[in-house]
Amino acid sequence: GQVILSSIMRDDIIQKINVVDCIDIIKTVKPAYWTTSDGETYLNEHDFGLKELNRLSFFTKAIMLHCPEAIPLGHVKGSNDQQIKMHLSWLESQGISNFIFHTGDFFRNGVESKIQIAKHICSIIKKPTNTLILYGFGSQKNLEAFSFADAYITYSHVIMAQKRLMFEGRKRK
Numbered sequence: 140g141q142v143i144l145s146s147i148m149r150d151d152i153i154q155k156i157n158v159v160d161c162i163d164i165i166k167t168v169k170p171a172y173w174t175t176s177d178g179e180t181y182l183n184e185h186d187f188g189l190k191e192l193n194r195l196s197f198f199t200k201a202i203m204l205h206c207p208e209a210i211p212l213g214h215v216k217g218s219n220d221q222q223i224k225m226h227l228s229w230l231e232s233q234g235i236s237n238f239i240f241h242t243g244d245f246f247r248n249g250v251e252s253k254i255q256i257a258k259h260i261c262s263i264i265k266k267p268t269n270t271l272i273l274y275g276f277g278s279q280k281n282l283e284a285f286s287f288a289d290a291y292i293t294y295s296h297v298i299m300a301q302k303r304l305m306f307e308g309r310k311r312k
Contacts, residue, residue, distance in 0.1 A: 143212065144168055147174060153177055174239050192226050215230065239273075243275025
């Protein structure tokens with residue numbers, strides 16, 4: 140299959156990563172796709188979120204310049220609707236039309252209000268002209284509510300494979 144190199148990671152690691160290391164990793168691993176950089180953008184932390192978006196834009200531009208053979212998947216970030224729209228627009232201006240949204244934090248603990256926020260953000264990102272991939276979609280429970288997405292990335296498949304289990308429809312086999 141084709142390799143997607145993900146930059147989604149814990150916050151304590153995000154700040155330790157530099158753009159030169161990212162470029163070296165992509166050149167070494169040679170993935171077909173890579174997710175644009177992750178950053179600490181939390182709802183309602185507007186000032187810090189804006190700084191992070193500037194950093195992420197710098198990283199993305201540099202990686203695209205040095206690694207043109209790998210296709211970027213735009214990891215859409217932001218601390219509010221305006222920042223999410225701004226980041227999405229910037230990614231589109233770079234020629235990116237395949238987007239990732241990390242749902243994991245919104246789905247954690249099954250809090251309905253957070254799941255609805257994730258759905259709202261996805262509605263901002265998803266357009267008829269682009270692809271939306273949901274990352275961290277570990278539970279099958281919300282699959283129908285997010286059926287408008289084009290694809291889902293989970294770690295469940297790795298765990299299932301290690302246990303020699305499969306899904307048949309929504310049921311583990």
